[in-house]
Amino acid sequence: MERADVLxxxxxxxxxxxxxxxxxxxxxxxxxxxxxxxxxxxxMYRDIANGIITLPQPLFELPLTYVQGDCxxxxxxxxxxxxxxxxxxxxxxxxxxxxxxxxxVWDLLRFLVSIPLAQQEGALLQSTSDDLKLRQKPLADSxxxxxxxxxxxxxxVATCQASLRGENNNQSALTExxxxxxxxxxxxxxxxxxxxxxxFNLKSSLAKEVDLNTTPLRFKDNGEKxxxxxxxxxxxxxxxxxxxxDDEIVDCVERIDAGTGxxxxxxxxxxxxxxxCSSAELYHIVEVKQQxxxxxxxxxxDLSPTNRLNHAHLTVNCQRQMQRRPDLVLDDALWQGVHWxxxxxxxxxxxxxxxxxxxxxxxxxxxGLSQYTEACATALAYAHMxxxxxxxxxxxxxxxxIPEYKTELIASANQYASQVEQDWGLFCSLRK
Numbered sequence: 001m002e003r004a005d006v007l008x009x010x011x012x013x014x015x016x017x018x019x020x021x022x023x024x025x026x027x028x029x030x031x032x033x034x035x036x037x038x039x040x041x042x043x044m045y046r047d048i049a050n051g052i053i054t055l056p057q058p059l060f061e062l063p064l065t066y067v068q069g070d071c072x073x074x075x076x077x078x079x080x081x082x083x084x085x086x087x088x089x090x091x092x093x094x095x096x097x098x099x100x101x102x103x104x105v106w107d108l109l110r111f112l113v114s115i116p117l118a119q120q121e122g123a124l125l126q127s128t129s130d131d132l133k134l135r136q137k138p139l140a141d142s143x144x145x146x147x148x149x150x151x152x153x154x155x156x157v158a159t160c161q162a163s164l165r166g167e168n169n170n171q172s173a174l175t176e177x178x179x180x181x182x183x184x185x186x187x188x189x190x191x192x193x194x195x196x197x198x199x200f201n202l203k204s205s206l207a208k209e210v211d212l213n214t215t216p217l218r219f220k221d222n223g224e225k226x227x228x229x230x231x232x233x234x235x236x237x238x239x240x241x242x243x244x245x246d247d248e249i250v251d252c253v254e255r256i257d258a259g260t261g262x263x264x265x266x267x268x269x270x271x272x273x274x275x276x277c278s279s280a281e282l283y284h285i286v287e288v289k290q291q292x293x294x295x296x297x298x299x300x301x302d303l304s305p306t307n308r309l310n311h312a313h314l315t316v317n318c319q320r321q322m323q324r325r326p327d328l329v330l331d332d333a334l335w336q337g338v339h340w341x342x343x344x345x346x347x348x349x350x351x352x353x354x355x356x357x358x359x360x361x362x363x364x365x366x367x368g369l370s371q372y373t374e375a376c377a378t379a380l381a382y383a384h385m386x387x388x389x390x391x392x393x394x395x396x397x398x399x400x401x402i403p404e405y406k407t408e409l410i411a412s413a414n415q416y417a418s419q420v421e422q423d424w425g426l427f428c429s430l431r432k
Contacts (some may be wrong), residue, residue, distance in 0.1 A: 002427060003422070003423070004426050004429075004430060006008070006063075007423060007426055007427060007430060008430065010040070010042075010046065012041055014040075014042055014255070015129060017068060018430060019427050019428075019430040019431040020089040021210050021431050021432070023238065024257055025039060026039075026427075026431060028084075029424075029427065030121070030427065030428050030431060032117075032121050032122070032123040032124050032422055032424070033120055033421045034117040034118055034120065034354060035072070035121075036420065036423065036427055037059075037072065037113065037114060037420050037424075038070075038072060038074070038119055038319065039371065040108075040423075041070040041098055041295035042106050042295040042296075042298045043067065043300070043423070044105070044109075044113075044295075044416070045108060045295055045298060045300065045301050046295045046298070047222055047416070047419070048106075048297040049300070050298070051414050052416075052419070053109070053412060054412065055105060055109065055297045055408070055409065055412055056405045056408055056409075057402065057403050058380050058405065059103075059105040059402070059405055059409065060103050060105060061397070062103065062105065062394065062397050062398060062401065062402075063388065063394045063397060063419040064102060064103065064142060064303065064387075065101070065104055065384045065385075065387030065388065065394055066099060066100075066101060066318045066321045066383070066384070066386070066387040067095065067099060067100065067101075067102040067103065067104060067106055067107045067296070067384065068093050068095070068098065068099055068272075068294055068322070068380070068383070069096075069097075069098030069100055069102065069103070069106070069107075069294050069295050069296050070095060070097065070110065070317040071093070071106070071107035071108075071110045071111045071114075071380065072110055072111060072113075072114035072219075073111065073114040073115060073118045073352065073354065073357065073376070074114075074118075074351065074353060074354065074378075075093060075094060076091065076092065076093055076094060076352060076353055076375075076376045076379060077092075077094045077186075077349065077350055077351040077352050078090070078091055078186060078187060078189075078190035078348065078349065078350040079089070079092065079094055079190075079346040079348065079349050079350075080190075080193075080194055080346045080347055080348040080349070081173075081323075081324065081325040082193075082256070082326070082327060082328050083284070083327035083328045083329055083330075083343070083344030083345075084195075084206075084284030084328075084329075084345065084346060084347045085193065085284065085347060085371055086194075086325065086345045086346075087195070087349070088173075088175060088325075089125055089175065089187070089190045089194060089348055090173045090175055090182065091173075091174040091175075091177075091187070091192055091322075091375055091379055092173065092174070092324075092379045092382075093379060093380060093383055094349070094351070096315050096318050096319040096322065097289075097291070097294070098121070098294040098295040098296065099313060099314070099318030099319065099322065099340075100294040100296055100303075100304075100306075100314060100318060101298055101303060101304035101305050101306045101307055101318075101387075102296050102300065102303060102304075102307075104295060104394075104398070105382050105409070107380060107384070108152075108153070108156065108315070108380075108402075109206050109378060109407065109409065109412065110148050110195060110415075111152060111373075111376065111380070112152065112153075112409065112410055112413030112414075113413045113414075113416050113417045113420065115145055115148055115149055115152075115369075115373065115413075115416045116142075116145050116414060117204060117417055117420060117421075118354035118357065119139070119141075119142075119145050119358045119369075120280075120356070120357055120421070121355070121358070122140070122274060122354050122355050122358035122359045123138055123139055124320045125354070125355055126139065126155055126291035134355075134359070137359045137360045137361075137364075138357055138359070138360065138361060138363075138364035138365060139358060139364055140357075140358040140359075140363050140364045140368075141177050141364070142269045142366045142368045144364065144367075144369050144370070145369070146410070147369075147370050148369040148370045149373070149414075150406070150410065151370040151373050151374050151377070151415065152373040152374070152376065152377045153377070153402065153403075153406045153409065153410070154377075154406075155373070155374040155378055155381075156377040156380065156381045156398070156402070157376075157398060157399060157403055158404050159377065159381035159382065160171055160381055160385065160394075160395035160398040160399050161395075161399050162393050162395060162398075163381075163392060163395045164399065166428075167270040168382070168392070170324070170382075170385065170386045170389050171324055172221040172324075172382055173324050173379075173382065174375060174379055177285045177375075179261075180366070181357075181371050181375075182357065182362050182363060182366075182368035182369075182371045182372050183371070183372065183375060185354065187350075187352050188353070189409040190349075190350040191348070193205075193347060193348035193349075193350070194347065194348045195347060197279070197280050197348070199281075200279065200281070200347070204347040204348060205285060205345050205346060205347050205348075205349050206280060206283060206284060206285060206347055207280075209225075209226075209285060209345075210271060210280075210283070210285070212280045216250055216251075216275075216276075216277045216279045217250060217251070217273065217277060217280070217283060218250070218271065219251050219252075219269065219271060220254045223296040224256075224270070225246070225255065225256065225257070225258075226253040226254065226255060226256065227253060227254040227256050228253060229252065229253065229254060229263065229268075230256075234252060234323055237252050237268060237270075237288075238252060238270075240333075241270060241286075241288060241333065241335075241337055241342065241382055242340045243269065244286075244329070244331050244333060245272045245286050245329060245342075245399050246272065246278055246329065247272050247273050247274060247282075248273065248274065248275045249270045249271065249272055249409075250268045250271050250272070250273055250274065250283075251266055251270075251271040252269065252271065253268065253269055254266070254267070254268055254269075255267045255268065255269050255287070262299050265289065265290040265291075265292060266338075267287060267288065267289040267290065268287070268288040268289075268291075269285050269286070269287055269288075269345070269418040270271065270284050270285065270286040270287075270288060271283060271285060272284055272285070284344060284345065284347065285343075285344070285345035286329050286335075286342060286343070286344055286345065287342070287344075287345050288335075288340050288341070288342050289316055289340060289341045290338055290339075290340055290341075291310075291311040291332070291339050291340060291341045292311055293311055294307075294311070294314065294315070302309075308333075310339045311334070311339050312332030312339040312340055312341045313332045313339070314327040315332070315341050316330055316331060316332050316341065316343075321386055321387060322384075322386055322387075323383070323386075324382070324386075325364065325377065327343050327344040328344060329342065329343060329344045329348075329370070330342070330343045330344070331343075335385070341382075352372075357372045381398075405416035
C-alpha cells in the first residue's frame, strides 16, 4: 500500500477524517514535523506492528512496566509534586494521557526519534521568525543530536545500574540543577511559581488563567483559551464534579484549542477554593478532560489485563504508579456516557519546547542538549522502575540487554525520524 493511503486510513480511523484544512488539530500538526509527530502517536505503534519500524527482539524482553506512551522531548518538564499545593518542584514526565502497561523500549525509541525532530523544529523556527536575536542564536548540529541520543541511552542504563547498587530508589527524583545546566533557568522559574514564590501571583498556572483581582475569583475572559458555558451545562458540571474536589467549585469554563494529540477532545477547567473569596493561595484549578484509548493500545490490545481498564482509570493508575508523589486530586469519572480524567493543574508548571534545548550558546556550545537528554533519561528510568516496587528485576534486565543494542536502537530512531519528515510532507499535501 502506498504511504499516502496508509496515512489516509490512519487519519480516517483516529481523527474521523482525512487530513483536513479545517480541523484545528491538523492545523497544528501541519506546522512542523515535530508537531506532526506529537499529534500522531498511534501511527508509530502501527508502524511497529506492521514492520515499518524494526527493532532487535531482545529489547522487547525487558519486563513489562508502566510506560508514558507518548514519550518525546516536550513531554518532560517541571511541576509541583502532589498537584497544585505541593512544596517540592521536580523534573519529570508530565503527560500520562497515553500511559499504559507496555514495553520500555517504546518510550526509549519515541524519545530518540523526537531529538532530531526537535532540532529541525529549532531550525524551522529560526528561518520563519522575525526576531533577529532568535535567528542569530547558534543551533545544535547533527553531531550534537547524535551525542544527545547516545547520552540518553547511557544515562537511562546508568540510572538502573545505580539502583542495583542501592544509590537510588522509588523515592528518588530530580529536584535541583546547577547554574551550568541548561535547565537551571527553567528550574528557577518553577521555584518562583510555587505557592509562596515571588512569581506566584503573576506566573503560576492559577495567575495565568484566573483574574485574581475580581471578587469572587473567576477565570479570565480569554476567547482564545476559554469558552463560557451555558447556564444549564455549568450547573450540571458543578453538581456532578463537586464530590471529586476538595472545596467549592467557584467557576468553570471549557478549555479550547489545548494540546496537539488531544486537541479534538473536550476539557473543562474548574476553579476550586473557598466559597467566600480569600487568599489566592487557597485556590487551584482542576482539569476535567475527556480521555481516549492510549496510543500504544490501538495495536497492542492484549499485552496486559490492566490495559482493559477504562481509558481514564488506566491513566490514573499509571500516573499514580509512575510519579513519586501523585496529584492530590487524581480520579476518573463517567459522565454523559464518556470517561473523564479529573486531575490538578500544577501551580508551578514549566514546560520545555524545542527552542529551549536546541537554540542558544548553552544548547549548541556548552553541551546543553546532552544535559537535557541526560535529565530526561534519569527521570524516565525512575518512572519505569516504579512499575515494580518489590524487586530490581527490571533494572537488571535493562543493564543486561540495552547496552548491547544501543547502536541499533539509535539507528532505527533516526531512520524513523526521516520517515516522520516524509509523512509530514505527505500529510501537508493530503490536506490540500
